[in-house]
Amino acid sequence: MPPRTTSPASVGARLIAVLDAFTERAPALTLSELSRRTELPLTSTHRLVGELVAGGLLERGADGRYRIGLRLWEIASLAxxxxxxxxxxxxxxxxxxxxxxxxxxxxxxxxxxxxxxxxxxxxxxxxxxxxxxxxxxxxxxxxxxxxxxxxxxxxxxxxxxxxxxxxxxxxxxxxxxxxxxxxxxxxxxxxxxxxxxxxxxxxxxxxxxxxxxxxxxxxxxxxxxxxxxxxxxxxxxxxxxxxxxxxxxxxxxxxxxxxxxxxxxxxxxxx
Structure with missing residues (x-):
């Protein structure tokens, strides 16, 4: 994933940045890892991730790591x-x-x-x-x-x-x-x-x-x-x-x- 030069400005851009942090080599990430990859403050990352989990776009495993949720797959299948x-x-x-x-x-x-x-x-x-x-x-x-x-x-x-x-x-x-x-x-x-x-x-x-x-x-x-x-x-x-x-x-x-x-x-x- 290419490094970001600036933090995403809008809420939508930040949500996209969180989802974009997941890759084939990194399908499961901790909150700290998401914060580092998106270059967002930990508090902002925590709030955004919470919203994505509530919407089913992310899922939190028993190990505390976050993964892409089935709801995102369901939406993508409509493309x-x-x-x-x-x-x-x-x-x-x-x-x-x-x-x-x-x-x-x-x-x-x-x-x-x-x-x-x-x-x-x-x-x-x-x-x-x-x-x-x-x-x-x-x-x-x-x-x-x-x-x-x-x-x-x-x-x-x-x-x-x-x-x-x-x-x-x-x-x-x-x-x-x-x-x-x-x-x-x-x-x-x-x-x-x-x-x-x-x-x-x-x-x-x-x-x-x-x-x-x-x-x-x-x-x-x-x-x-x-x-x-x-x-x-x-x-x-x-x-x-x-x-x-x-x-x-x-x-x-x-x-x-x-x-x-x-x-x-x-x-x-x-x-």
Whole structure:
């Protein structure tokens, strides 16, 4: 979490600062830790946390630490961008999972990061660090490269300006190389990233388009890099992405009819 230069001024900003203090690595925090992370006085933090607990947005455990409450999850589940997209995509993601029994993911670009909305995983699927509700840098992930390739120019330039974090020796960290990759993705309609976040994993991703035919999301299948045959996976991923696009009303996908969903599981893909 980046350090704050000034304390939040309004009550709303302070409440957001308290909620924003929780991260994947710090899902449970004491009052003192919340005060330090938000740079708010302890008395103010105590009052704000009390209000959030009373509203169910935070919960206090037996150990005295605070955690995100179920009420916040309940409210977040009403977000139309996530829920409608996820519901439209889920049947196609399930088909891809049945064909691969590996990780199948749905993600969007949120700011300058990839936000994962859904993931279906097999018990023996390759180990990956992405998770539902988690964020990763777009330049290093399959879905991220697809989303970045179709992002507004100002977003692309901001990310290309770097720095580009290196996750593995295969991570692309040169902006010139990344520009070439993004151009290839726009031309080909899919992305293959091999070992760029974890050396053991390979991702095949494709764009999902909305009613204006703009890219609103991306889906991917993540498989073991050692045994992957990515060219065999591409048609299924692209077909599933186009099927979701059709459901969302993308003009370019309207002529696909109702056969696309079936294409994703014509045969199992072995890994």
């Amino acid at each position: 139309p961008r996530g829920v409608g997209l996820r519901e439209s995509a889920l049947p196609f993601l399930e088909d891809l999972y049945e064909a691969t029994h590996q990780h199948v993911q749905l993600a969007v670009l949120e700011g300058r990061e990839v936000l994962y909305l859904e993931r279906i995983s097999g018990r023996d699927a390759v180990s990956i660090i992405s998770r539902v509700g988690g964020r990763l840098a777009p330049h290093a992930t399959g879905v991220g490269v697809v989303l970045l390739a179709h992002a507004p120019v100002e977003v692309q330039e901001a990310i290309l300006a770097g720095p580009l974090r290196r996750f593995t020796p295969k991570t692309v960290t040169r902006s010139s190389e990344l520009r070439r990759i993004l151009a290839d993705v726009r031309r080909d309609g899919y992305a293959i990233t091999d070992g760029t976040v974890e050396t053991v994993a390979l991702s095949v991703a494709a764009p999902v388009r909305g009613p204006a035919d703009t890219v609103v999301a991306a889906i991917s299948v993540v498989v073991p890099a050692a045994s992957a045959q990515p060219r065999e996976i591409v048609p299924a991923v692209v077909a599933a992405a186009r099927g979701i696009s059709r459901v969302l009303g993308a003009p370019s996908a309207r002529d696909l009819g109702r056969t696309v969903r079936r294409e994703t599981h014509r045969r199992d893909l072995a890994f």
